[in-house]
Amino acid sequence: MGIRADYVTRPREWIxxxxxxEPRFLSAAQIHQGLERDGARVSLSTVYRTLDRLQAKGDxxxxxxxxxxxxxxxxEPTRHHHHAICRSCGRVEDVDCAAxxxxxxxxxxRNGFELDGHAxxxxxxxxxxx
Amino acid sequence: MGIRADYVTRPREWIxxxxxxEPRFLSAAQIHQGLERDGARVSLSTVYRTLDRLQAKGDxxxxxxxxxxxxxxxxEPTRHHHHAICRSCGRVEDVDCAAxxxxxxxxxxRNGFELDGHAxxxxxxxxxxx
DNA sequence: CCTCATTTGCGAACTATTCGCAAAAATCCC
DNA sequence: GGGATTTTTGCGAATAGTTCGCAAATGAGG
Numbered sequence: 001m002g003i004r005a006d007y008v009t010r011p012r013e014w015i016x017x018x019x020x021x022e023p024r025f026l027s028a029a030q031i032h033q034g035l036e037r038d039g040a041r042v043s044l045s046t047v048y049r050t051l052d053r054l055q056a057k058g059d060x061x062x063x064x065x066x067x068x069x070x071x072x073x074x075x076e077p078t079r080h081h082h083h084a085i086c087r088s089c090g091r092v093e094d095v096d097c098a099a100x101x102x103x104x105x106x107x108x109x110r111n112g113f114e115l116d117g118h119a120x121x122x123x124x125x126x127x128x129x130x
Numbered sequence: 131m132g133i134r135a136d137y138v139t140r141p142r143e144w145i146x147x148x149x150x151x152e153p154r155f156l157s158a159a160q161i162h163q164g165l166e167r168d169g170a171r172v173s174l175s176t177v178y179r180t181l182d183r184l185q186a187k188g189d190x191x192x193x194x195x196x197x198x199x200x201x202x203x204x205x206e207p208t209r210h211h212h213h214a215i216c217r218s219c220g221r222v223e224d225v226d227c228a229a230x231x232x233x234x235x236x237x238x239x240r241n242g243f244e245l246d247g248h249a250x251x252x253x254x255x256x257x258x259x260x
Numbered sequence: 261c262c263t264c265a266t267t268t269g270c271g272a273a274c275t276a277t278t279c280g281c282a283a284a285a286a287t288c289c290c
Numbered sequence: 291g292g293g294a295t296t297t298t299t300g301c302g303a304a305t306a307g308t309t310c311g312c313a314a315a316t317g318a319g320g
Contacts, residue, residue, distance in 0.1 A: 011267085045310085116253060139286070173301070175278080178276095200276085
C-alpha cells in the first residue's frame with residue numbers, strides 16, 4: 001500500500017542512452033526518431049513524460065530553440081558552467097568559468113540589480129567543423 | 131506599376147505603441163490583449179504578421195520564454211548590449227558592457243572555438259521590486 | 261507466479277502559430 | 291477629392307508541438 005516510485009523501464013533506459021551519446025540539444029521529436037532508428041518503439045507521449053521526469057530530477061537541461069521548440073540535453077547540475085554551441089553541427093561544449101561569476105557579481109554592485117542567476121550561451125564553430 | 135511597400139496602418143501603429151510603452155518581453159497574445167484593453171480591435175494574425183515585420187526590420191528582439199512561447203520587445207539594434215530581467219515584474223534593463231566582449235574574445239583564443247556570437251541574460255530583481 | 265502500483269500507447273484535446281483568400285484600407289496619380 | 295492599384299487585414303481552417311485520459315502492459319515485491 002506504500003508508494004513505490006521510480007520504476008526502471010526499457011523506454012526510460014533507451015531514452016537516457018540516446019541523450020547520453022549526443023553532446024547536443026535534441027528535441028522530443030529528434031529523440032523519438034533516434035529511438036526508431038535503433039529499433040526501439042516508444043510513443044512520443046512517453047518521450048515527453050520521460051523528459052519531464054529527467055528535468056524534474058535535474059538530470060537534463062531544457063532550452064527552447066530559436067523557433068520556440070524545446071530541446072533537451074544531459075547536463076551535470078552540480079558543476080556550474082556555460083555552453084559553447086556549434087552553429088554547424090550543434091555540438092555543445094562546456095565552458096566552466098570563474099571569471100564570468102566575478103563579472104556577474106560586479107554587475108550587482110554597480111547596477112543595484114539583485115542578481116540571482118544568469119544564462120550565457122556562446123555560438124560559433126567547434127574545432128571539428130572548422 | 132512599381133513596388134509600393136511599407137504602408138502605415140493603424141494596426142501597425144497600435145502594436146508599435148504597445149511595444150513602446152512596455153519595457154519587457156511580451157507574447158503575441160499579451161500584445162493582442164493589450165490592444166483589446168485599449169479598445170483597438172486587431173486580429174491575432176495581424177499581430178503575428180506585424181511582429182514578423184518588425185523583427186525583419188531589426189526593430190524588435192524575439193526570445194522564446196522558458197515554455198517555448200515566443201516573446202518580443204523593442205530593442206535598439208545599433209548598440210550592442212545584454213539584458214537584466216526582473217524575475218518579479220519582467221522589466222528588462224539594458225546592460226551595455228565592453229568587458230563582456232573582451233571576455234568572449236579571450237574565450238576564442240583559449241578554446242579554439244570560432245566565436246561568432248553570444249547571448250547573455252541576467253535574472254534577478256530590479257530596483258523597484260526590491 | 262501473483263498482486264498491485266506505475267508506466268505505456270493510443271487517440272483526442274489543446275495551444276501557439278501559419279496560411280489562403282476575399283474584403284477593407286492605404287497610396288499614388290490625376 | 292475620386293479612382294485605380296497594391297498592400298494589408300480578418301476570418302476560419304490548417305499545422306505543429308505538447309498535454310491528457312484511460313485501458314492495457316509492465317516492473318517490483320512478496
